[in-house]
Amino acid sequence: MNYICKGNSIIVSGVSRFSISDTCNCGQCFRWSACPDGTYEGVAFGRFLKISTDGDTILLNSTEEDFLEIWSNYFDFYTDYESIHSAVSRLHPTLSKAAKFAPGIHILRQDPWETLCSFIFSQNNNITRISSIIKRFCELFGNPIYCPPGSHFHAFDFPSPQVVSSLSLEDLAPLRCGFRAPYILDAARKVSSGQVHLDNLRLVPLHEARRSLMSIRGVGPKVAECTLLYGLDRLEAFPLDIWMKRAMSVLFPGVDPSFFGDLSGISQQYIFHFSRMNPHLFK
DNA sequence: GTCCAGGTTTTTA
């Protein structure tokens, strides 16, 4: 990866297989939106960003400091996705097909607390409504953050576990997140008290990390797995939701999830997105 | 009105 600073922008080149639309529309994140001109706007780690691509170059409106400290890692610019594509294509023909369907997917390295909450909101819910609940959550309880003129984005950071732990069910009522509200409060209490120490879960054995996350009410195997993959850099995680269960039985009959090994996380993402964009395969 | 949505908990047999 190479980059140069130009005015208020960073121009990046030499990133393998990155597409902002593939990456933001594959179901791993909920706070990025496409503008009519093809740029994407979003918030992560308390910063607002506009990002676009032009051929093989990537343009970000960011300081050099934020680029190096936040965005280059968040978008996983350092990982060699060319090698991942080679390995995935060798592993299974259907997986190869799924990877080629959206070859610019990168697995984002998101904030674990935000990821945990987002996937608690996701249970028995659809992606549109998940995004709108998260939007209200940030507007109601997050801090306003700097947003350049001309942007029509709601620029609020993600509410901290400390702030959320002080809220009541009545406070959360405007979210209209239904039965998930008490789960969010329990998560905030356990995370802010240190009973669940999210950053420690990057290093402990996977089964131990799962067990810790699942001590939170409303966190089962699926939400735990998504938190591990998208928020804690655990690329060996393999979330199994309704789409993945259908995909495994129809597209990968007889294949156990362990088949994907070190490629579990990225394989899951390719298969999930491919399946969701091709629902006719499961009629 | 019915069904479904990136599930999990509670109840029932």
Place this chain on the structure above:
DNA sequence: TAAAAACATGGA
């Protein structure tokens, strides 16, 4: 222990 129902909400 395993299967079914309940859980809020809103769009198709």
